[in-house]
Amino acid sequence: MQTNILHWRVYFAVGNGTILLKNGTLIDGTGRAPIHNVTIEVIHGRFGSITQYDAGNQTINENVQEIDLNGLVILPGFIHAHAHTSFKYLQNEPLHGYHKEYLAACLKEGITTIRDEGMTTNATIDDVITHTNGLDPLSFPRIITSGKVFTAPGGYGGQEPIGVGSAEEARLKVREVLTQGVHFIKTALEDGYDPSTFGMPKLNQEVLEAICREAGEMGAYVSAHVTSAHNLQILVNAGINDAAHMIYDRLDDSLIRQMNDKNIRIIPTLTVLQMFQDKFGAPLLAQGMDNVRRFVEAGGEIGLGDDFVEEESPWYRLGMPWEEIRLLGETGLTPMQIITAATLNGAKICNLSHELGTVETGKKADLFVIDGDPLHDINNLRKVKFVMKDGNLLFP
Template identity: 25%
Template sequence: MTRRGRAAGYAGLVALALGAADALAAETIRYVALVDGGKQAGHQTVTRGDDGVTRVEFIFKDNGRGPELKEEYVLAEDGTYRRYRVQGTSTFGAKVDERFERKGTKAEWKTTADAGAVDVAGTALYTPLGGAPAAFSVALGALGRRPDGKLPLIPSGALTARKVAQAQVHCGGKPREVHLMAMTGIGLTPTFAWATADASPRLFAYIYPGFLQLIEDGCQADANALETRQKQAEGEVLADLARRLGHRLAGATLIRNARVFDSEHARLGPASDVLVRDGRIVSVAPAGQGGAADQVVEAGGRVLLPGLFDMHGHVGRWDGGLNLASGVTTVRDMGNDNATLQQMLKEIEAGTLMSPDVVPAGFIEGESPFSARNGFVVKTLDEAKKAVDWYAEHGYPQIKIYNSFPKDLLKDTVAYAHAKGLRVSGHVPAFLRAQDAVDAGFDELQHVNQLMLNFFVDDKTDTRTLARFYLVADRTADLDLDGKPVQDFIASLAGKQVAIDPTLATFEFLHQRDGEMSPIVAAVADHLPPDVQRQRKAAEMNIPDDATAARYDRSFAKLVEFVGRAYRAGVPLVAGTDELPGFTLQRELELYVQAGLTPAQVLQVATWNGAKYSRTLDERGSIAPGKRADLVLIDGDPTADISDIRKVALVIKGDTAYYPSEIHEALGIEPFVAPVKVGAAR
């Protein structure tokens, strides 16, 4: 789950999860936030005063960014908020200023993104747009007072929680029991938190496996054991989900009368019959000549695409549903906790995790106060080579260099990776320009902001700070795309065939204002749960006035135009997201059409190019005999209107069929089209 990587994704997850504060006795409890197996990256302090006011300070910094929040609240007798206030800044520097108050049956709130008032009878918990993970305590405490186990929410919805595991911890000198609670009713997937086992439960630890451990101070030694137990418990839930939503294909399946997209040549072919068996494409024949099969899909002239590629994910175990329902059958993971990713790869292979296949990119970062704590963090060339060796031995086709990687080691590390047969991509290390990375031998560059910073930085600009976003938002508006610096850079990319992974849709946060629906979900917002819609109206950048907003709008338009110009100049393009799974890729493809590509060219980028630059073209990326049966049936024609890419009626991944409508219903999303189901042959 990632919004602009794990740090941003964490802030969004907390807000979607609950986003508020903590119910405690008259005392102070301190939590520490740990990353990378124990490195402290922040804290949360919760103090209940004699005046009945609980005060929370939450600071989390990872990868040079993160929220800083201060909350105050007073609880009613039923454990819900009577009064609530949070102020501070979000992960990317947006102002957070939110208040809520309930008087009798009247509940009112105001945030930077919305305001409202409702009449409420009885117990109901307000869910703020932004806040600290201490929110879990309020929710758990209020739920504990509900005999039916269901907590109504303000503005809408209801929260439930169930215990899925328990464990003993030993901090403080004596054993304590804690419970892992799975909370549902907010967001698209369950949220897990460890709660105390007493009569008034509160948050003990919040763990995002592979990324973050937020735990009571003094209990750090128990964090890894709790994470292991949580992974096991989540795995059991996920395995059940995979069994319910995946439909195994036994024997041969004939997809009859489908218009097959020729991804190699970017054109829609005639009606055909596609026969698959044992997860492979057996034949592609003219319609009516597909032969006998055990089961049939009546495509009815719909468009059949190769499975889509998301070339920039940071995969989590809960991402699979959104990806598969959108036709994404392969994700290239661009940086993850190595142990967590290895576990996921094994679960995918075993069929116990509903997920696209994952092509891993090995993450290598340099040691600094700004370091992202994924993969390997290195200081020396020897350490960098050992990291490359590990990834090569584990079958990774490429490595990804990150922001703090030592610039003096860059060229030798790239050469060593190439000698091992690995591609090299990444961010541009601090104090370098994108052209320097190209000259050092990069095969690919991630993110449109990393490309555009080429024109705005010098060897003293530290791009590990929020400057890497604000410089681009502020200065691209005045960049002359016809000027020599831009044209020379594009020519260099094209001449050396350096691919770009622009993640344009992700960077629409650069110009989204408070109260505006995120463009990523604007076209589908009415299909999403109300709490998700509300969360997606919150801005992430500090945009103080209309003039700044207009400037940032012009800058984003230039980013889109740059990608189109680069593509037409012969720069290889791949489609990635680094944001909300599934829906973000659909928006990314729309932006490529906006950049001047034809819909058919865009589909080629999302299929053929994905396979080519992930080095899986022998197995995927086109509909041809011998290749994997990764197939997407569209109830529309995305070669004419790219927005039809949202009308996914059936997905086949290997030997398993998925009906997007079933997945969406399980996630609380209103389906987009009726499913086309696999039926018995007649």
């Protein structure tokens, strides 16, 4: 059965059935040039064969849902690598659960996976795991969550972070929360960026190394909140997997080389620097953009994320982080580099590149289809025709 996508605007959950997406242009997330006239098989929620379309070799099968894309562009589902989606404060009121309006808006605009960078309320790890597992997979992106932030007792990290005072305590708590079901570990090394954070206790090198070592032995990654170069150096030496922000001062070339040698990635969150500059006159953005430019030019890999907590115009919105995309473009990144940051690199940051991030045979069938070439104009990403998650078609 064949359907013309231009005339189909219904929701279709494929379950264990098969879909053929035909006659599309594929930007597969790897950074390679687009493939035209492509046919993608989706079976049992994963990508099957991916071939260039040949009308003479198509077999009619009533058990297969065929969709003619008429040249529309296919991209992997985007990965938002730094957001706060649950157990936080909205307009100074605690949110006990997930910000579902935000999640739904993200999925509708092509974000199929979100990495939640830490809860800030006094809820428990069990609370966040229960709510995460209870999310409707057909209504919201998949969530990769860290739960609470690991910090020194009384240190930076929300209302009730996990304070650890020794290497042994750190190892035990890392094992405990990973066993409970969080997907990765979040830690912080912060000198303070406003009066409420100045002078907070910080983790020492031994404890940070213990956190990273224990997480690694359990197959989990460690993400670190950091805003200064000297703290980033400590964290890189300790063995983190990514920096959750671009630092506010200069990122030295030697540290860039060390991070690249260790495959340590950065989520720039330039939107935060733009917001600080606009609201408080903090002259941070130019240095942050220069750091991103030099990091990428040296071969460093970045993800896409804006540190979303709540909607605050014009910096933060429900859905795709358009301000972050704009700022990355102004930094000098090409549309292809931005797309790769949001797909392959995001999957690497989430430790899920074997399952997500690119349109390749065997991976989870996450994608979205747009009308227009995003390599010519990145704003064409706004023209979403439909989204697919785990092989299920979800139409705006």
